[in-house]
Amino acid sequence: MNDKRQSGWRSRTRAVRAGLDRSPHGETSEALYLNSGFVYDSAEQAEARFLGDDEGFIYSRYGNPTVSMFEERLAQIDGSEACFATASGMAAVFAALLCQLQSGDHVVASRALFGSCHYILTQLLPRYGIAIDLVDGADLEQWRGAIKDGTTVVFFETPSNPTLDLIDLEAVIGLAHGVGARVVVDNVFSTPILQRPADYGADVVVYSGTKHMDGQGRILGGAVLASQAFIDDHLMNFMRHTGPAMSAFNAWVLLKGLETMELRLAEQCRNALSIAGMLENNPAIERVLYPGLESFPQYELAQRQMSAGGTVITFDLRGGKEEAFKFLNGLQIVDISNNLGDAKSLITHPATTTHRAVGPEERAKVGIGDGMVRLSVGLEDPDDLVEDLTAALQKMA
Numbered sequence: 001m002n003d004k005r006q007s008g009w010r011s012r013t014r015a016v017r018a019g020l021d022r023s024p025h026g027e028t029s030e031a032l033y034l035n036s037g038f039v040y041d042s043a044e045q046a047e048a049r050f051l052g053d054d055e056g057f058i059y060s061r062y063g064n065p066t067v068s069m070f071e072e073r074l075a076q077i078d079g080s081e082a083c084f085a086t087a088s089g090m091a092a093v094f095a096a097l098l099c100q101l102q103s104g105d106h107v108v109a110s111r112a113l114f115g116s117c118h119y120i121l122t123q124l125l126p127r128y129g130i131a132i133d134l135v136d137g138a139d140l141e142q143w144r145g146a147i148k149d150g151t152t153v154v155f156f157e158t159p160s161n162p163t164l165d166l167i168d169l170e171a172v173i174g175l176a177h178g179v180g181a182r183v184v185v186d187n188v189f190s191t192p193i194l195q196r197p198a199d200y201g202a203d204v205v206v207y208s209g210t211k212h213m214d215g216q217g218r219i220l221g222g223a224v225l226a227s228q229a230f231i232d233d234h235l236m237n238f239m240r241h242t243g244p245a246m247s248a249f250n251a252w253v254l255l256k257g258l259e260t261m262e263l264r265l266a267e268q269c270r271n272a273l274s275i276a277g278m279l280e281n282n283p284a285i286e287r288v289l290y291p292g293l294e295s296f297p298q299y300e301l302a303q304r305q306m307s308a309g310g311t312v313i314t315f316d317l318r319g320g321k322e323e324a325f326k327f328l329n330g331l332q333i334v335d336i337s338n339n340l341g342d343a344k345s346l347i348t349h350p351a352t353t354t355h356r357a358v359g360p361e362e363r364a365k366v367g368i369g370d371g372m373v374r375l376s377v378g379l380e381d382p383d384d385l386v387e388d389l390t391a392a393l394q395k396m397a
């Protein structure tokens with residue numbers, strides 16, 4: 001579908017039109033090809049298609065016209081050459097790592113990770129003889145010490161979940177490439193709207209479509225983006241034969257989500273910045289972490305590599321679990337939920353939900369305390385959100 005690539009288009013035009021592949025019916029919106037298989041004109045055509053000599057679809061585990069439109073649109077938004085869509089963000093992370101690793105390899109990753117990414121790296125990979133070193137992602141000296149000759153893959157998310165630690169894309173990608181390692185970036189918190197790791201030379205970028213791409217709490221999805229050569233040499237066969245393909249229906253929902261993602265992100269980031277400023281001045285709160293605030297420890301880096309502070313604010317309430325639960329239970333508008341990037345504002349207590357399984361020791365190492373809460377800011381009127389949060393904070397006192 002590269003012939004449909006319009007290189008001159010600006011981002012908002014790409015978001016609405018990139019990858020559009022109309023059928024002979026001339027439908028306005030993208031068609032939903034809700035089918036598993038495809039028929040051939042002749043036995044010869046079937047043979048040619050399996051040989052790769054005839055362009056066209058074979059089976060929806062390999063590819064599907066609706067999924068393919070989503071892949072092309074996202075690749076163009078991300079600035080990557082190619083994309084393979086997956087059933088969830090975790091399927092994307094797992095495939096991006098496993099498709100290229102083998103026994104004896106060495107992986108370096110940042111310690112502050114999404115809980116399931118932490119499980120894959122620290123529990124699963126070592127079972128297959130892959131060595132892992134975790135570093136404090138904000139400390140370049142630790143990256144320098146851990147990345148060495150023989151390191152195969154460097155993996156990190158920036159900002160991280162839930163502490164919003166940033167990783168210097170240019171510096172860490174430079175260190176990795178210096179020893180010939182590939183870099184896999186989980187760009188879920190930033191989305192390609194706020195930050196494009198491919199522009200810094202990241203070899204593989206992974207997304208959860210579940211978060212900001214859908215942005216309306218409906219479906220699960222994910223994607224792996226990379227060069228065509230990486231997809232052809234490493235990912236394609238892994239995907240075809242292990243089967244984490246995205247469903248056509250989910251791709252269709254995500255295509256529509258991509259159309260409005262930039263507009264939603266702009267509003268959500270604006271809301272988040274004003275709420276973060278308000279929280280910073282509330283005496284019930286000990287510390288506010290938001291990359292768009294000047295008080296953020298890595299504010300300079302945020303300004304350099306992100307176009308806005310993001311949709312997530314993490315903050316420490318004075319007290320512990322009891323106070324945090326009181327605060328969450330006192331909210332009227334903001335829902336208690338562990339999802340993020342949604343039109344609805346959502347809040348969670350990482351120590352007892354998303355990061356429960358990593359254990360108290362690892363939580364302490366990355367700075368997740370019992371008074372910490374993670375707020376995903378939605379599209380509601382910011383004044384209503386501020387009133388809701390303020391009222392719940394007052395009720396705690």
Ligand SMILES: *Cc1c(COP(=O)(O)O)cnc(C)c1O
Pocket residue numbers: 088089090091093114117157161186188189207208209210211220221222
């Ligand atoms: C949610 C999330 C994932 C996993 O995505 P799913 O679609 O839920 O599988 C991976 N990484 C990060 C940083 C996430 O927030």
